[in-house]
Amino acid sequence: MISSTVLMLFAADEECGPRRAAKQAEGCEMSDRPIELLLVEDEDDFRDTCARWMQRKGHKVTAVSNGAEAIGLCESQHFDVAVFDMNMPGMSGIELLQRVQQASIDIEVIILTGQGTIESAVAAMKMGACDFMTKPCSLGDLEHHCQLARTRGELRRENEQLKAVISRSRPALQMIGESGSMRAVARMIEKVAPTDKPVLIQGASGTGKEVVARAIQQNSPLRDKPFVTINCAALPEQLVESELFGHQKGSFTGATAEKPGLFEIADGGTLFIDEIGEMPLALQPKLLRVLEDGSMRRIGSAKERTVHVRIIAATNRDLTSEVEKGNFREDLFYRINVLPLQLPLLCEREGDIERLIDHYVPASWRVAPEVRAALTAYSWPGNIRQLINVIQRATILADDNEITLNELPAEVLLGGSLGPGHAPRPEPAIQTGSHTAGLDVAKVASAASPGGSIPTLDDIAKSHVLDVLARENGNKAKAARRLGIHRRKLYRLLERFEESSPNESTASTASTAEASQVRNT
Numbered sequence: 112m113i114s115s116t117v118l119m120l121f122a123a124d125e126e127c128g129p130r131r132a133a134k135q136a137e138g139c140e141m142s143d144r145p146i147e148l149l150l151v152e153d154e155d156d157f158r159d160t161c162a163r164w165m166q167r168k169g170h171k172v173t174a175v176s177n178g179a180e181a182i183g184l185c186e187s188q189h190f191d192v193a194v195f196d197m198n199m200p201g202m203s204g205i206e207l208l209q210r211v212q213q214a215s216i217d218i219e220v221i222i223l224t225g226q227g228t229i230e231s232a233v234a235a236m237k238m239g240a241c242d243f244m245t246k247p248c249s250l251g252d253l254e255h256h257c258q259l260a261r262t263r264g265e266l267r268r269e270n271e272q273l274k275a276v277i278s279r280s281r282p283a284l285q286m287i288g289e290s291g292s293m294r295a296v297a298r299m300i301e302k303v304a305p306t307d308k309p310v311l312i313q314g315a316s317g318t319g320k321e322v323v324a325r326a327i328q329q330n331s332p333l334r335d336k337p338f339v340t341i342n343c344a345a346l347p348e349q350l351v352e353s354e355l356f357g358h359q360k361g362s363f364t365g366a367t368a369e370k371p372g373l374f375e376i377a378d379g380g381t382l383f384i385d386e387i388g389e390m391p392l393a394l395q396p397k398l399l400r401v402l403e404d405g406s407m408r409r410i411g412s413a414k415e416r417t418v419h420v421r422i423i424a425a426t427n428r429d430l431t432s433e434v435e436k437g438n439f440r441e442d443l444f445y446r447i448n449v450l451p452l453q454l455p456l457l458c459e460r461e462g463d464i465e466r467l468i469d470h471y472v473p474a475s476w477r478v479a480p481e482v483r484a485a486l487t488a489y490s491w492p493g494n495i496r497q498l499i500n501v502i503q504r505a506t507i508l509a510d511d512n513e514i515t516l517n518e519l520p521a522e523v524l525l526g527g528s529l530g531p532g533h534a535p536r537p538e539p540a541i542q543t544g545s546h547t548a549g550l551d552v553a554k555v556a557s558a559a560s561p562g563g564s565i566p567t568l569d570d571i572a573k574s575h576v577l578d579v580l581a582r583e584n585g586n587k588a589k590a591a592r593r594l595g596i597h598r599r600k601l602y603r604l605l606e607r608f609e610e611s612s613p614n615e616s617t618a619s620t621a622s623t624a625e626a627s628q629v630r631n632t
């Protein structure tokens with residue numbers, strides 16, 4: 112069994128504020144990365160001396176003499192820390208701080224005050240400055256305060272990421288597989304995990320691409336950093352860009368607030384791009400750019416940002432032929448195809464079907480031997496997802512905690528070994544277009560309501576949707592067509608079933624239903 116289980120939860124820090132953060136920052140290792148500093152000071156000598164000192168210490172300094180210039184720079188460029196002089200002609204340090212906050216600029220601000228203006232410095236901190244210093248100050252102190260401020264900003268961002276991780280985290284998944292082909296996959300995971308290079312996971316629907324992506328992340332040095340996922344197939348095309356890159360307020364109809372993209376949320380961690388073959392062609396150059404040098408812009412923003420994100424992409428399409436057909440950019444393909452990993456079909460994993468049955472059938476349930484024989488003989492075109500769906504359907508339909516041949520769908524019975532003398536039970540059927548879905552309403556009713564009460568519409572819908580999905584071998588596009596609904600609606604339904612189900616296998620079944628999320632496995 113390949114384990115991929117780490118869940119780190121951080122208790123919310125009730126006591127916040129600059130002092131507390133500074134204390135935390137002092138306890139932390141300081142980053143030796145150069146500080147990107149904006150220095151705003153109208154006294155020429157003092158400004159030049161500070162700027163030269165910080166530059167000699169290896170930091171990147173932009174020094175200006177007034178607030179108007181500073182605000183323009185903040186809007187177009189990233190700075191870790193800004194030092195604002197309190198008393199400047201035109202726009203004071205406090206006004207500048209207000210402007211920075213109104214524009215939601217992500218920056219740590221230190222206020223520089225003259226002697227005797229401590230009260231206003233305290234007021235500035237209440238307004239969101241992270242620290243203050245009184246002039247004249249030693250240059251060593253200036254660098255130290257800037258380092259503390261930068262660390263505070265990093266902690267704050269990390270905290271935001273962790274909150275997102277906690278609020279959207281899901282149960283850890285186990286990777287089941289002892290077959291030779293899965294051992295080869297496990298070896299490959301061990302090899303690719305420690306690097307920071309992109310990985311492209313290819314495999315048919317339901318073979319476990321997302322599970323493998325999470326295993327890579329869990330075995331990588333980024334295991335404690337965010338693991339953010341986006342499913343390009345589950346989002347309307349026009350939303351993929353704003354999910355990935357974020358947007359400025361007012362940049363398009365409906366952009367009512369500023370929103371960071373998943374690249375920013377994943378900064379320092381891993382971004383799993385599922386169904387990358389569905390990525391809109393027009394968006395591919397933007398993705399290529401961020402893969403090349405980490406640079407990106409939110410929709411509607413001129414500000415360039417740099418992110419450090421490890422990319423794991425997955426697809427069930429043959430990307431080489433998508434490139435030939437002109438649906439996928441060749442340069443992007445080469446960028447993401449640095450470490451390719453091909454997942455085997457379930458029928459190519461000797462002995463794993465048995466192991467998966469034992470894992471997914473609830474512990475107190477029995478599985479008749481002929482059922483095992485039928486399940487292991489079947490070819491599973493929809494792979495593990497289809498197997499889980501069939502098991503789940505069977506546990507809804509079965510009596511007395513025992514799965515018999517009666518609870519298996521016809522295609523499994525016909526495709527597998529039926530066993531001597533078995534005649535499948537005739538099932539009342541619901542007609543879906545030209546397709547007989549075979550939903551046994553009476554069985555669902557008794558399974559859902561042992562006391563004989565009427566099942567809810569949701570119970571029936573869930574069983575029906577899972578049944579059609581299983582019949583279509585886990586292929587969501589085909590299942591959606593069969594059900595007469597849009598594929599995105601099917602994703603939403605699977606997501607709803609997952610939320611309403613306490614059963615882990617249900618959660619797993621609909622795992623790709625979420626279009627995008629942040630999680631720590």
Ligand SMILES: Nc1ncnc2c1ncn2[C@@H]1O[C@H](COP(=O)(O)OP(=O)(O)OP(=O)(O)O)[C@@H](O)[C@H]1O
Pocket residue numbers: 284285286287288314315316317318319320321322323385425426427495496499618619620621622623
């Ligand atoms: N090795 C495994 N052990 C146990 N469960 C697995 C394994 N691989 C996949 N699964 C389960 O199978 C289901 C499908 O897995 P996953 O979503 O990772 O497949 P996928 O290849 O990404 O599918 P799709 O292409 O449709 O997005 C999930 O419920 C997952 O938990």
